[in-house]
Amino acid sequence: MRILMSATLTAIIALSSCIFQNSPLEPNQPPTIQSYSPALMYFSLTAPDSCVFSIKASDPDGDQLEYSFMVGDSTLGATNSIKYYAISPGVYEIRGRARDGAAAAYRDWRVTVLEKDNQAPEITWTSPEQSLVSCAVGETLQFQFKATDDHPATLQYSYLLEGSLLQSGSSSLVHRFMQQGDFLLEGVAWDGQAGDTAMWNISVIGYPDTIPPGAILDLVGRPGEVDRSVALEWTAPGDDGNDGTAASYIVKTSVYPILTEEDWLEAEGKIG
Numbered sequence: 498m499r500i501l502m503s504a505t506l507t508a509i510i511a512l513s514s515c516i517f518q519n520s521p522l523e524p525n526q527p528p529t530i531q532s533y534s535p536a537l538m539y540f541s542l543t544a545p546d547s548c549v550f551s552i553k554a555s556d557p558d559g560d561q562l563e564y565s566f567m568v569g570d571s572t573l574g575a576t577n578s579i580k581y582y583a584i585s586p587g588v589y590e591i592r593g594r595a596r597d598g599a600a601a602a603y604r605d606w607r608v609t610v611l612e613k614d615n616q617a618p619e620i621t622w623t624s625p626e627q628s629l630v631s632c633a634v635g636e637t638l639q640f641q642f643k644a645t646d647d648h649p650a651t652l653q654y655s656y657l658l659e660g661s662l663l664q665s666g667s668s669s670l671v672h673r674f675m676q677q678g679d680f681l682l683e684g685v686a687w688d689g690q691a692g693d694t695a696m697w698n699i700s701v702i703g704y705p706d707t708i709p710p711g712a713i714l715d716l717v718g719r720p721g722e723v724d725r726s727v728a729l730e731w732t733a734p735g736d737d738g739n740d741g742t743a744a745s746y747i748v749k750t751s752v753y754p755i756l757t758e759e760d761w762l763e764a765e766g767k768i769g
Contacts, residue, residue, distance in 0.1 A: 622642060
């Protein structure tokens with residue numbers, strides 16, 4: 498199925514209802530989306546076309562629900578079913594919402610609108626330029642590519658390693674290879690209807706690193722120079738115990754003490 502969207506959209510009103518909470522003094526439970534259409538979250542349409550979006554929800558408290566749909570920041574009406582028409586090519590974010598007055602549940606779609614005579618994207622530059630790449634086990638490599646298209650705003654980027662999705666959303670990839678062997682890496686530029694692919698054949702040699710870095714034993718913190726910041730200092734450990742140099746560091750924060758491995762996994766990572 499194809500979907501078409503633009504700044505000009507027409508809504509067909511379906512069923513809607515008022516907000517009503519049965520037990521205002523009880524803790525409110527949010528509604529849940531029971532069904533929705535279209536089933537696919539990501540899909541494309543060729544202009545001119547249209548598509549009906551719908552959601553159905555239930556509320557565990559028995560509260561009456563209010564429905565609405567939005568395209569970007571624009572609200573299109575308080576209904577649980579809307580038909581959209583689009584004219585201009587582009588990528589559009591559609592959100593359906595069911596709200597009980599205090600909490601809400603959502604269903605999101607991402608729709609790529611294409612012109613009738615769509616031209617496939619073309620990858621014009623890759624890094625590394627050569628298709629055969631060698632590295633040692635544990636080495637980190639960077640890959641990049643650029644693509645042209647008649648509607649660049651519709652382009653979506655992804656990387657596949659041995660046919661499995663490794664990363665999506667960026668045309669640049671940084672990846673550390675931890676196993677010996679020969680691997681096929683593919684960079685894909687996709688406009689929602691057609692695509693182009695860059696390929697690298699990667700040979701990873703050597704042996705896996707089985708020795709962890711040394712522990713950080715002297716971590717200290719103090720107020721940073723910028724308001725509401727913290728400066729951290731520590732002695733860099735080695736890559737293999739105290740030998741070598743650690744490749745990178747991960748810093749996380751939490752409003753609760755980080756005492757266990759589970760605490761660490763649930764803490765928030767910091768960029769950089």
